[in-house]
Amino acid sequence: MPQGLIIKGIGGFYYVKTEEGIVECRARGKFRNENITPLVGDMVTVSIHNNSNSLDKIHERKNQLIRPPVANVDQLIIVFAAVKPEPNLELLDKFLIVAELNNMDIAICINKIDLIEAPLIEGMFAPYKEAGFNIIYTSTKKDIGIEDLKLYLKDKVSVFSGPSGVGKSSLLNKLHPSFNMETGEISKKIERGKQTTRHTQLLELHEGGYVADTPGFSSLEYEAMKVDYEELDYLFPEFRDFLGQCKFTGCSHTKEPGCAVKNAVEEKQVNKRRYESYVRMYDDIKKLGRNY
Ligand code: GDP
Ligand code: ZN
Numbered sequence: 001m002p003q004g005l006i007i008k009g010i011g012g013f014y015y016v017k018t019e020e021g022i023v024e025c026r027a028r029g030k031f032r033n034e035n036i037t038p039l040v041g042d043m044v045t046v047s048i049h050n051n052s053n054s055l056d057k058i059h060e061r062k063n064q065l066i067r068p069p070v071a072n073v074d075q076l077i078i079v080f081a082a083v084k085p086e087p088n089l090e091l092l093d094k095f096l097i098v099a100e101l102n103n104m105d106i107a108i109c110i111n112k113i114d115l116i117e118a119p120l121i122e123g124m125f126a127p128y129k130e131a132g133f134n135i136i137y138t139s140t141k142k143d144i145g146i147e148d149l150k151l152y153l154k155d156k157v158s159v160f161s162g163p164s165g166v167g168k169s170s171l172l173n174k175l176h177p178s179f180n181m182e183t184g185e186i187s188k189k190i191e192r193g194k195q196t197t198r199h200t201q202l203l204e205l206h207e208g209g210y211v212a213d214t215p216g217f218s219s220l221e222y223e224a225m226k227v228d229y230e231e232l233d234y235l236f237p238e239f240r241d242f243l244g245q246c247k248f249t250g251c252s253h254t255k256e257p258g259c260a261v262k263n264a265v266e267e268k269q270v271n272k273r274r275y276e277s278y279v280r281m282y283d284d285i286k287k288l289g290r291n292y
Helices: 029-033 089-101 118-130 146-153 168-175 185-194 229-235 260-266 272-287
Strands: 003-010 013-018 021-027 043-047 053-058 075-081 105-111 134-137 157-161 202-204 210-212
Touching: 003 202, 013 043, 021 029, 075 089, 075 146, 089 105, 089 229, 089 272, 105 118, 105 146, 105 168, 118 134, 134 146, 146 168, 157 168, 229 272, 260 272
Parallel strands: 021 053, 075 105, 075 157, 105 134, 157 210
Antiparallel strands: 003 013, 003 043, 013 021, 043 053, 202 210
16 A cells, blocks of 8 residues: 655645555545544545545654644744844743754754855854754855755655744745745735635655645744743753753752853853853743653
C-alpha cells in the first residue's frame, strides 16, 4: 500500500504525495470516531480503489503545531526584521524555546538588512550566533541571502513564523512561483476579509523540501508553551556547559549562591540579556504554577 505525505486537505479530501504521484483520498471513518484529524505534514498509508481512495493509517507524529496546523515540522524559520519593526529579543527567546520544546531545527532569519548597517545588526545577534543558533540575513528588496535561506530549507519541512510586518510573506513569495501572498498590512486585511478560511498547504520546493504556505504564530503566551520551569535552563543551549556545576542541585540559577550560570554571566561567557530573559521567563512560568 502506498505511503506518503499529506500536502493539502480541503473539503474532506486529502492530497497525499506518494512515489506514484499525488493521491486524492478520504479519511476512513474510524479517524472521526477516534476524534483524530489528519493534518498536513502527516505521513500516511493510503489504499487505492477504483471509485475512491482511502487514507488508512496515520504514522506516529514527532510534533504538531497548532498555528498553522502542521504535523512533523522539521524546522522553524523564525523571522525578525532588522528594523521596522525593531526586533523584540525577548519574544525571539520565547520562539526559540517553543522550537526547542518541539524538537524542531531552528534558523533565525533577520530580514530587511537593506535598511541598516551590517555591523550594527550582526552585533545585536552575536549572542545567538555564539549560543550556536543558525542566523541568516536577508533582504527581499535587494535579493540578499535568499539562496542561503534555500539551503536551510532543502529536504526539510519548514514553517515560517515571526511578528507581523517583518517580511514573512515577502520571503515566501521569493521561494516558490506559486507562493502568491499578499504583503503589507492593508492588503492583508482586505485579503482576510475576502477569504474566511485559509487552508494550509505544504509547497514543494524546487531544491527539495516543503514549506507551509501559512506563516505561524506571531506572538506567544506561556500558556501555549507547556514548559516546565525546572527544565527551562536546558532550553538555553549556551547554559548547558554550566548546568550541573552549581553548588546546589536543582539550582534555579536565579537567586542561589555558587551558581555556575550566574558566574558564567559575570565572566561574560553567557550573554547577560539572554540570562535576564531566562530569569523573567522562569519567574513568569513559576507564577502560573506550571510544572508539566
Ligand atoms: P509579514 O507580515 O511578516 O508577512 O510581512 P510582509 O511580507 O507583508 O512585509 C511587510 C512590509 O515590509 C511590506 O511593506 C514589505 O514590502 C516590506 N518588506 C518585506 N521585506 C523587506 C525587505 O527585505 N526590505 C525592506 N526594506 N522592506 C521589506
Ligand atoms: Zn545555578
